[in-house]
Amino acid sequence: xxxxxxxxxxxxxxxxxxxxxxxxxxxxxxxxxxxxxxxxxxxxxxxxxxxxxxxxxxxxxxxxxxxxxxxxxxxxxxxxxxxxxxxxxxxxxxxxxxxxxxxxxxxxxxxxxxxxxxxxxxxxxxxxxxxxxxxxxxxxxxxxxxxxxxxxxxxxxxxxxxxxxxxxxxxxxxxxxxxxxxxxxxxxxxxxxxxxxxxxxxxxxxxxxxxxxxxxxxxxxxxxxxxxxxxxxxxxxxxxxxxxxxxxxxxxxxxxxxxxxxxxxxxxxxxxxxxxxxxxxxxxxxxxxxxxxxxxxxxxxxxxxxxxxxxxxxxxxxxxxxxxxxxxxxxxxxxxxxxxxxxxxxxxxxxxxxxxxxxxxxxxxxxxxxxxxxxxxxxxxxxxxxxxxxxxxxxxxxxxxxxxxxxxxxxxxxxxxxxxxxxxxxxxxxxxxxxxxxxxxxxxxxxxxxxxxxxxxxxxxxxxxxxxxxxxxxxxxxxxxxxxxxxxxxxxx
Amino acid sequence: xxxxxxxxxxxxxxxxxxxxxxxxxxxxxxxxxxxxxxxxxxxxxxxxxxxxxxxxxxxxxxxxxxxxxxxxxxxxxxxxxxxxxxxxxxxxxxxxxxxxxxxxxxxxxxxxxxxxxxxxxxxxxxxxxxxxxxxxxxxxxxxxxxxxxxxxxxxxxxxxxxxxxxxxxxxxxxxxxxxxxxxxxxxxxxxxxxxxxxxxxxxxxxxxxxxxxxxxxxxxxxxxxxxxxxxxxxxxxxxxxxxxxxxxxxxxxxxxxxxxxxxxxxxxxxxxxxxxxxxxxxxxxxxxxxxxxxxxxxxxxxxxxxxxxxxxxxxxxxxxxxxxxxxxxxxxxxxxxxxxxxxxxxxxxxxxxxxxxxxxxxxxxxxxxxxxxxxxxxxxxxxxxxxxxxxxxxxxxxxxxxxxxxxxxxxxxxxxxxxxxxxxxxxxxxxxxxxxxxxxxxxxxxxxxxxxxxxxxxxxxxxxxxxxxxxxxxxxxxxxxxxxxxxxxxxxxxxxxxxx
Numbered sequence: 001x002x003x004x005x006x007x008x009x010x011x012x013x014x015x016x017x018x019x020x021x022x023x024x025x026x027x028x029x030x031x032x033x034x035x036x037x038x039x040x041x042x043x044x045x046x047x048x049x050x051x052x053x054x055x056x057x058x059x060x061x062x063x064x065x066x067x068x069x070x071x072x073x074x075x076x077x078x079x080x081x082x083x084x085x086x087x088x089x090x091x092x093x094x095x096x097x098x099x100x101x102x103x104x105x106x107x108x109x110x111x112x113x114x115x116x117x118x119x120x121x122x123x124x125x126x127x128x129x130x131x132x133x134x135x136x137x138x139x140x141x142x143x144x145x146x147x148x149x150x151x152x153x154x155x156x157x158x159x160x161x162x163x164x165x166x167x168x169x170x171x172x173x174x175x176x177x178x179x180x181x182x183x184x185x186x187x188x189x190x191x192x193x194x195x196x197x198x199x200x201x202x203x204x205x206x207x208x209x210x211x212x213x214x215x216x217x218x219x220x221x222x223x224x225x226x227x228x229x230x231x232x233x234x235x236x237x238x239x240x241x242x243x244x245x246x247x248x249x250x251x252x253x254x255x256x257x258x259x260x261x262x263x264x265x266x267x268x269x270x271x272x273x274x275x276x277x278x279x280x281x282x283x284x285x286x287x288x289x290x291x292x293x294x295x296x297x298x299x300x301x302x303x304x305x306x307x308x309x310x311x312x313x314x315x316x317x318x319x320x321x322x323x324x325x326x327x328x329x330x331x332x333x334x335x336x337x338x339x340x341x342x343x344x345x346x347x348x349x350x351x352x353x354x355x356x357x358x359x360x361x362x363x364x365x366x367x368x369x370x371x372x373x374x375x376x377x378x379x380x381x382x383x384x385x386x387x388x389x390x391x392x393x394x395x396x397x398x399x400x401x402x403x404x405x406x407x408x409x410x411x412x413x414x415x416x417x418x419x420x421x422x423x424x425x426x427x428x429x430x431x432x433x434x435x436x437x438x439x440x441x442x443x444x445x446x447x448x449x450x451x452x453x454x455x456x457x458x459x460x461x462x463x464x465x466x467x468x469x470x471x472x473x474x475x476x477x478x479x480x481x482x483x484x485x486x487x488x489x490x491x492x493x
Numbered sequence: 494x495x496x497x498x499x500x501x502x503x504x505x506x507x508x509x510x511x512x513x514x515x516x517x518x519x520x521x522x523x524x525x526x527x528x529x530x531x532x533x534x535x536x537x538x539x540x541x542x543x544x545x546x547x548x549x550x551x552x553x554x555x556x557x558x559x560x561x562x563x564x565x566x567x568x569x570x571x572x573x574x575x576x577x578x579x580x581x582x583x584x585x586x587x588x589x590x591x592x593x594x595x596x597x598x599x600x601x602x603x604x605x606x607x608x609x610x611x612x613x614x615x616x617x618x619x620x621x622x623x624x625x626x627x628x629x630x631x632x633x634x635x636x637x638x639x640x641x642x643x644x645x646x647x648x649x650x651x652x653x654x655x656x657x658x659x660x661x662x663x664x665x666x667x668x669x670x671x672x673x674x675x676x677x678x679x680x681x682x683x684x685x686x687x688x689x690x691x692x693x694x695x696x697x698x699x700x701x702x703x704x705x706x707x708x709x710x711x712x713x714x715x716x717x718x719x720x721x722x723x724x725x726x727x728x729x730x731x732x733x734x735x736x737x738x739x740x741x742x743x744x745x746x747x748x749x750x751x752x753x754x755x756x757x758x759x760x761x762x763x764x765x766x767x768x769x770x771x772x773x774x775x776x777x778x779x780x781x782x783x784x785x786x787x788x789x790x791x792x793x794x795x796x797x798x799x800x801x802x803x804x805x806x807x808x809x810x811x812x813x814x815x816x817x818x819x820x821x822x823x824x825x826x827x828x829x830x831x832x833x834x835x836x837x838x839x840x841x842x843x844x845x846x847x848x849x850x851x852x853x854x855x856x857x858x859x860x861x862x863x864x865x866x867x868x869x870x871x872x873x874x875x876x877x878x879x880x881x882x883x884x885x886x887x888x889x890x891x892x893x894x895x896x897x898x899x900x901x902x903x904x905x906x907x908x909x910x911x912x913x914x915x916x917x918x919x920x921x922x923x924x925x926x927x928x929x930x931x932x933x934x935x936x937x938x939x940x941x942x943x944x945x946x947x948x949x950x951x952x953x954x955x956x957x958x959x960x961x962x963x964x965x966x967x968x969x970x971x972x973x974x975x976x977x978x979x980x981x982x983x984x985x986x987x988x989x990x991x992x993x
């Protein structure tokens with residue numbers, strides 16, 4: 001039998017149910033793997049005792065013939081999710097020490113489905129970043145290394161970088177991510193794993209620290225499409241506590257998985273051919289077309305004419321919403337408070353927020369504040385909102401000639417930590433392929449396609465119609481089967 | 494258009510004051526606008542606070558549909574346009590009583606648009622002038638919490654019980670021209686809100702308060718620059734703000750100064766307003782649509798249901814009282830000014846009609862007169878409100894029935910009323926126990942009269958000699974002998990017979 005830590009969600013679930021190993025053995029194996037991977041800095045806090053407790057319950061449940069969907073499966077939870085009784089910081093200093101007396105809907109559903117929690121995963125601070133370099137708790141180091149003999153530490157992508165690195169390093173079988181402009185998909189691509197951003201409203205946002213409310217979506221990250229389908233099924237569903245949650249039935253996605261794409265049309269958006277895109281990514285994209293054709297689909301070229309405005313619009317809308325969403329971190333009720341001698345209320349705010357937020361967070365709060373200011377609102381926010389409507393229309397028009405869109409996930413492979421940290425614009429460009437579908441609220445999947453010349457993973461993205469997670473995952477499955485991506489980072493930690 | 498005569502005398506002539514009011518009315522609801530926390534008044538600090546109200550990380554607002562329904566009903570009662578599509582916006586500013594760092598409000602697309610109400614300068618003088626005051630809009634928003642500065646020598650405490658409570662901001666047109674008009678507008682608005690049941694209108698508990706916009710101009714000129722005095726919490730103070738602020742502005746202008754557009758505070762102890770912040774350091778609230786909430790789309794059916802749920806409103810009721818019940822304009826105005834009074838009157842009327850087996854229109858006049866003169870008089874003297882009345886509507890109707898069937902004379906009824914007011918006992922019980930029943934027993938009356946005529950033979954002679962005025966003397970003597978309980982009509986008849 002393979003090492004337990006090399007098993008995915010479905011394999012653990014089935015092996016546990018089949019009595020090949022106990023849930024406790026699984027929890028112990030992953031707890032050990034987590035403890036042995038401190039060099040990757042994937043976790044902000046670990047909760048081995050919680051994983052063990054859930055495992056013991058799972059073992060009892062199995063004995064009683066009463067297992068739940070995820071009984072026996074330990075997971076990592078991104079630190080953006082509030083977890084009852086466990087510090088939840090969004091990787092920020094301002095929330096350091098904050099222990100919520102409540103559980104986010106999504107993490108609560110996973111725990112209620114029998115999953116155990118291995119710990120809270122590191123991330124970019126308040127989910128703002130594409131490299132996991134903005135965490136107050138330090139960079140996450142990707143388990144991957146270039147094959148050039150150098151030893152440069154690489155970015156696991158962001159913002160769900162702790163999640164992507166932990167899954168790629170096999171210290172968790174799967175974990176939750178959140179995606180606002182690409183924060184599930186880009187790190188999945190950088191680390192050679194699968195990530196699904198569902199339709200906006202599929203997963204409740206209740207209890208997830210808000211970054212940009214109209215864009216934030218929770219989703220699963222794992223090493224296979226099937227594992228993502230299993231997790232998403234447990235995470236999704238209507239929630240009365242989130243007014244933007246969709247009141248739609250949750251399909252049985254796992255059972256619906258099929259890589260037969262006969263009769264499906266795959267659109268290739270011509271505007272996604274950006275300048276300076278590495279040859280290897282273009283080649284993989286073409287390879288992806290072939291794979292999907294091989295799965296029975298027809299390939300058509302489509303146009304999404306407003307694509308080039310998506311990134312600028314995103315970097316107005318997301319910071320605008322963030323500037324308001326982060327106003328609650330003021331030192332009055334919870335989290336860090338800086339109270340200089342003799343400070344008044346305004347001075348307390350200023351000191352608390354100056355000390356509590358990192359540079360990238362401050363940058364986005366300032367951008368957001370600026371674009372909403374009197375005299376600038378129409379030129380920025382209103383324009384961006386209009387662009388967003390045009391982007392939605394672009395997709396609607398594309399759906400008249402195709403069922404899914406195939407694009408690269410990110411415009412490059414993983415870069416070195418520190419390589420882009422002085423150039424925010426270059427960093428923001430990482431989201432160029434993921435942002436349009438975020439603005440339109442559409443489901444998308446990132447699937448590993450192969451390695452580049454430096455031995456680093458490259459990903460492909462499939463975007464689908466609203467609520468068609470099944471179709472998106474099916475197309476992802478077709479890619480996964482044909483790519484046969486079995487590479488993994490060599491253990492150095 | 495009624496032209497107000499209210500003028501401020503200045504050195505350069507007469508000035509006119511222009512007033513617009515933004516009334517913040519707390520929507521009557523069990524739960525807050527976006528959370529399930531209770532809205533009960535007077536709870537211990539921070540006991541009515543949910544995780545949402547405290548703006549804990551990841552918490553989301555979920556709209557309370559009842560608050561929306563009440564806002565729509567209010568809009569309909571103010572003859573206003575209901576916007577079938579509206580949306581919530583975030584109004585961003587930092588303050589310790591505002592946990593989210595923004596207030597959820599409606600700037601761009603309020604739920605209620607233009608409307609108007611009719612205001613009588615003296616609600617109780619139906620012949621007085623009536624003026625239409627325009628409503629610009631009503632929007633729904635969250636209230637903030639409260640800071641307490643007297644709990645600690647160097648720190649302020651925050652009470653979030655009010656945080657998230659639903660408010661309607663009812664914005665008038667600048668249509669008022671005197672303190673009296675401003676007062677009358679607020680009274681009328683409060684009356685309508687109470688009828689509708691969308692706000693209890695208790696200004697002393699903070700359920701209703703007003704931002705008072707005041708400017709002055711020479712009559713006929715363009716509007717002047719206005720100031721806004723925030724959070725004024727009684728009608729008397731609103732009128733004082735208008736008076737003092739208009740006076741201040743006139744004096745300022747006439748001294749060569751200019752009015753600055755600014756926010757001011759009213760100090761009731763000193764009876765003056767003072768500057769809070771000027772336009773230069775005014776907040777930039779950076780309003781934008783709240784992405785946590787979907788737009789509110791109202792179906793035609795929802796609006797129709799809201800309309801159907803409205804009670805008869807004060808103006809309609811007043812007209813009906815006059816036209817169908819035959820009440821005087823004054824009585825109709827008094828009885829309809831407050832929903833509670835009208836409710837009480839209608840209960841009295843229904844009971845009276847039932848007890849006397851007559852149509853309401855036949856008993857309305859007596860009932861309205863008794864309520865306004867006897868009961869209100871008694872309540873006023875005792876200093877209690879109608880809600881606290883020791884006499885119920887059913888008891889009042891019983892008393893009126895005893896008068897109508899001749900059991901009680903007018904004077905006896907007054908006596909019984911006094912005792913009812915004192916003890917809360919039923920009138921029949923009082924009549925029985927105290928023997929206050931009016932008697933029509935002709936035998937007893939005849940016996941009494943016979944004795945009186947015998948003892949006053951001289952006066953009988955004088956009467957018969959033509960001194961008619963003595964008839965009153967005989968009546969008085971008879972009533973006295975009967976201890977006031979004789980039926981005056983019977984006494985009258987027997988005396989006439991005996992005296993020939």
